[in-house]
Amino acid sequence: MYSALKRLIVGPPIASTEEAHTRLGRPTALTVFASDAISSTAYATEEILLVLVPVVGMVALNSLVPISLVVALLLTIVITSYRQTIYAYPSGGGSYVVSRENLGVLPSLIAGASLLVDYILTVAVSVSAGIAAITSAFSELLPYRVTLCLIAIAVMTLANLRGAKESGKLFAPPVYTYIVSLALLIGYGLYEIFLRDLPPMETNVSSLVELARQHGTPIGSDGLPLFSSLGMLLLLRAFSSGAVALTGIEAISNGVPAFKKPESHNAATTLIAMGLILGTAFMGLSVVAHNLKPTVSEEETLLSIMGRYLYLDGPSSIGDLGNVLYYVLQFSTFAILILAANTAFADFPRVSSIIAGDGYLPRQLTNRGDRLVFSNGIILLALVASILIVAFGGVTSALIPLYAVGVFTGFTLSQAGMVLHHRRVREKGWRRNQVINAVGALATFVVLLVVVVSKFAIGAWIPVLLIPIIVMMFKAIHRHYVRVATAISVPEGYRSKRHRHTVIVLVGQVHRGVLDAITYARSLAPDRLMAVTVVHDEEQQQRLQKQWEEYDIPVELRTIYSPYRELAGPVMAFIDELDREWPDDIVTVVVPEFVLSHWWEQLLHNQSALVLRTRLRMRPNTVVTAVPIHLYDRAEERY
Structure with missing residues (x-):
């Protein structure tokens, strides 16, 4: 009965000799490895405003485009740097392998721990944000947010146990539907704003007051928030929240072996396509939001607020077509955010298998299942992410402060390692490449410091503490394996004696x-x-x-x-x-x-x-x- 049920859920086993047929082409790989990065467009702009608006009010919209431009510049630097990583290390492993080969054991373990934390949080944040898109359209589902999140993780787990190629083909339509829906929203918004002089939205005072109260902003005798002026620390916090748009960029460099041949070329092309989609969509949304001046809310996503105004409730309403476009946007946003977890499900098992192969995680994580996927890693990721969802109530903004620390730690170590790689290998154009990676390392390190300092008290302390704990766990596991290897090693001249x-x-x-x-x-x-x-x-x-x-x-x-x-x-x-x-x-x-x-x-x-x-x-x-x-x-x- 167990075998029959397993075949029904997972599918028939795939022979090791068929591994080449499970590799991904570029269109499918974009849905598997880039869905996390592309999905961040659904909440990165919103996270900037959720930091600024409760403290300084609607004047925060004036800072949105400048902050977004800095994030877009950082995105360009990191994309360029990781393109070099793909060609230098086609075996995958990303920042862990780069750090191991160039910086030493301890930096590689820090990079590995950061990657694993990043992928766990990718699942938790993506799924919670996806469910938020649905509860924004159907508010009656809000009390069941955690349950819906756990169901989504279970579905993603089962899909990935069937294999990366199969899950990629299954999830491709929702990913591309989201890209088209987002392009329509941005394009229609820019058309209405700049060609038809669409007026900004009226400030939703009740939502603004509620948001300010939730964030501890004082309320005056007139019932309105007593907003303060925009300070540097607040600006840095907003920037670090927007920098979550860069999450998922390293995924392609981690999964290069999953691409069809030539692996590095296909991976690099997919990385550039991902960067263009991500950068264009992120900047486009920021410009539209800057001009529409929506009042952000914890109960409804920014995309939903702007979609309602453009398609349904504002002067630009387009009737029944607008109704269709709004719900397609919401459901495709839900889908892309859920499927962003697919990036983590593709990469977490692969990275953990490399770390386990080096003896720093349990060896069971190196085993491939019936469908040539690292099944144990997939199940482990699902369990830990589910615990996070329950612990934080499925609230995206509560998880975001935990997110960026691991991401930018991995970025910094990877780029620093590539600087030493270019110096050691001295390939053609190595000086230029070394400068690019040095700039990338410096930029991501500065962002890491900004994230830690500006968000330490509101949750960033958790990964700051957790990553060293994971590194110590890595070392303890490795010591065990070393002790076992030493105990069973055969000394020179050893002969086993006969016992009674x-x-x-x-x-x-x-x-x-x-x-x-x-x-x-x-x-x-x-x-x-x-x-x-x-x-x-x-x-x-x-x-x-x-x-x-x-x-x-x-x-x-x-x-x-x-x-x-x-x-x-x-x-x-x-x-x-x-x-x-x-x-x-x-x-x-x-x-x-x-x-x-x-x-x-x-x-x-x-x-x-x-x-x-x-x-x-x-x-x-x-x-x-x-x-x-x-x-x-x-x-x-x-x-």
Whole structure:
């Protein structure tokens, strides 16, 4: 039943030799690796205003375009830098691999921890923002925000367990629908503003007062907020919030091996396409918002507010067509924000597998599943992101301060590593490339400092603390693997010496399984063979002794009394006693064990063999062997 259900959900397994057929072309790769970056257009402009408006009021709209221009410049620098990374490191891994090869172990672990934190937050932020788009259009769904977020993560997890190519084709229509819907909104907005003199929106005083109250702005006797002037720290906070538009840019450099050949060329082309879409849409939205002057709200997204005004409620309303365009915009925004998590689902497992391959994460994360995806990494990402969603109530703005620290830490280390790479390799044009990466490293480091300083008290302290903790976890895991490797290494001239062998067959009562276990134990030709039973009273012991004589079993039977009806403890104590007799002994414990045909039948047995085997495996110089007792005829599938 489990296998049939797995095939239904995940699909048939793919052979390793078919890996080339699972690679992505550029149109599909754009939906898989660029959806995170493109989706940030749905909330980056809004996040700038949500920082400024509650403190300084609607005058904040005057700062929107200048801040957006600085973000767009930073975007250009980072895109150019990562294009070089793609060609220099076509094996993928992004900032982790660049840092490992050029900066050393500790910087690479910091980069790796930053990447993993970034991807976890990508899922949490994208999904919460996507659900916010739906609850903006259907406010009655707002109380179910967290539940809807968890359902969305579950759907994304199942889709990605089926494979990156399959999920990419499945999610391509919503991604491209969003791009077209956003282009229509920006294009129509610019047309109405500059060619038809569309007036700005009226200030929604009640929303403005509520927003100011939520952010602690004092309210005057007239019931209006007492706004302050725009300060440098506030401006920096707004810039750092807008800089989330850069999230997801590194995803393509992490996933270069997933592209069709030539991998680096296709990845670089996709990166440029992503940058053009992202930069144009981000600046376009900022210009439209600057001129329309919408009143931002925690309850409704900026895209929804402007879409309603342009298509439905304002002087530019276009009737039924506007109604269609508005709801297409909302649903495509919901879809792109949900699907932005697909970038994390594509890259988190890949990066974690590289880190695990270096011995800093559990080795299970290097395993590919039936569909040639890193299934364990996908499931781990879904679980951690779900915990974040529940902890922060699915509120996007509550998660944003956690977001940018990991992003810009990875950016900075990657660009710094590329500076050293160019100096070491000295390829054609290396001086020019070194300058580009140096500027990128400096710019992203400055942004990182701005994010940490301006948002430390409102949540940025969490990743600042979390990233070092993850690095320490990496090191602890690596120390474990080093200890294991050292312990099992073969020294020069090592020869394994022979130990005396004692075999113990555990017996509860005489039945077919016990007789088979004794036959198996005798075939091992041990130095000492005995059967051991644990009894609670003399009657039980006499009954078993009578059976032993009746079946004429040619093996010594030893009896252990357990007045407190315990099994594992007395057996362990008995084996300790044998060890004292033969200190260099290897003890094999043979345990007859039922094999049942249905899972529910397990509930009808006390699982004493399982408990005992678990205890015995922790004991040195002890081998535990289970002899299965099949209770039914496999040929006829009956008892």
